[in-house]
Amino acid sequence: MPTRSSTRRRLLVRALLSLAAALPLVAALPFSVTRAEDPWPTRPVTMIVPFAAGGSTDVIGRIVAEGLRVELGQPVLVDNRGGAGGTIGTAAIVKAGPDGYIIGMGTASTLAINPAAYKSLGYDVLTGLVPVTNIAAVPNIMSINADVPAADMAAFIRLAKEQAGKMSYASAGIGSVSHLMGEQFKLATGVDIVHVPYRGIGPALNDAVAGQVQVLFDNLPSTLPMVQAGKLKALAVSGPNRVPALPDVPTFTELGLDDLGWMAFFGLVVPEKTPPAVVARLHAAAVKALAQDEVKSRLVAQQAVVIGNRPEEFAAEIRRDLDRMRRAVAAAKIELN
Structure with missing residues (x-):
């Protein structure tokens, strides 16, 4: 007949065996939970x-x-x-x-x-x-002062070539988007217009509206209000399609100026x-x-x-x-x- 002490030993052995069998699952749990519930990002x-x-x-x-x-x-x-x-x-x-x-x-x-x-x-x-x-x-946009006697891009290019070196374009500064657009335009068309760099697009826009410079290259959002108010004339916009806000203004690509289409x-x-x-x-x-x-x-x-x-x-x-x-x-x- 088993003694009380032997019975306790058997129960203890069974408990230990059960615990050992469960250890692999227990060991795997923290890793699995971390990967499933703690992915990037966990903080701001x-x-x-x-x-x-x-x-x-x-x-x-x-x-x-x-x-x-x-x-x-x-x-x-x-x-x-x-x-x-x-x-x-x-x-x-x-x-x-x-x-x-x-x-x-x-x-x-x-x-x-x-x-x-x-x-x-x-x-x-x-x-x-x-x-x-x-x-x-x-989209980017090329615009000219409202008093420049050119109704479209072709007319402006003819005028700029007739007045080689006498017209100028404003940019937000040397190395800016508007500067590079101006240089690309000169390369693509062969016109000679003088670069006038400003400290930001705000003063460049103001002088284009005032007629201190004749041409402005810019991102669309800042120039659009001046075009809509009739203070600047838009000649072309970049992108694959015309801009809904300016449906009558052609894209550079339509005009054959692909390098300015970006x-x-x-x-x-x-x-x-x-x-x-x-x-x-x-x-x-x-x-x-x-x-x-x-x-x-x-x-x-x-x-x-x-x-x-x-x-x-x-x-x-x-x-x-x-x-x-x-x-x-x-x-x-x-x-x-």
């Missing part, structure tokens, strides 16, 4: 905008940041790092830790014009950044070596954000064309625009330090 994400608050990049960045907050379930905090034409903020994105908690806005200026125009940036946008998606693109893009980028899973998650969230009615309507109000393409498509667009800007920079002999 910072979006570096390489320009000051209030500009187009900042406005579009904040619109998308709010959409991403909804899709990611975490705040997306905008950090404006303006200065040096966007190079300071872009350098900060390149040098950030590649964990997905620093993302950034990349534009035609920071990813195409600056690499083409600056002698040395200290970073390479093609290898130091991973494109996520082209959020949206804004739009100013605003996209999401992350530092090199950011995990592919994080890039995929951010891309999916951005595409969903761009489908939100509020986000879409606010971007359209900025005259933007909503895109949301794949990372490899955005990368190809960056390379294409960089090549285009390098040609224009070389022809105009632009070199920034």
Whole structure:
């Protein structure tokens, strides 16, 4: 007959055996739960905008940041790092830790014009950044002072050639989008118009309206009100289609000026070596954000064309625009330090 002590020993052995059998499952549980319930992001994400608050990049960045907050379930905090034409903020994105908690806005200026125009940036946008998606693109516009006696592009080109070297175009500054557009226009048409750089598009726009300069190249949103008010005459817009707000104004492509057909893009980028899973998650969230009615309507109000393409498509667009800007920079002999 078993004793009380032997019975206790048997029960203890059975308990230990049961515990040992359960150990593999218990050991696996924390890892499985972490992977299933604790994906990126688990804390706020910072979006570096390489320009000051209030500009187009900042406005579009904040619109998308709010959409991403909804899709990611975490705040997306905008950090404006303006200065040096966007190079300071872009350098900060390149040098950030590649964990997905620093993302950034990349534009035609920071990813195409600056690499083409600056002698040395200290970073390479093609290898130091991973494109996520082209959020949206804004058409560019070429306009002339209302008193210039030219009703369309053909008439203006004839007039400019007749007055070679006597007409001028305003830009937001050396190496700006408007400067590069002006140089591309000169290359494409053979006209001789003088570049007058300003400290920002605001004063350039004011002098174009006042007639101090005859021509202005700009992003559409800031020039559109002056065109609609009859203070400037629009000759062409960029992009694959005409702008709904200016249905009678042809595109550069329609006029045979393909090199000026590009739009100013605003996209999401992350530092090199950011995990592919994080890039995929951010891309999916951005595409969903761009489908939100509020986000879409606010971007359209900025005259933007909503895109949301794949990372490899955005990368190809960056390379294409960089090549285009390098040609224009070389022809105009632009070199920034």
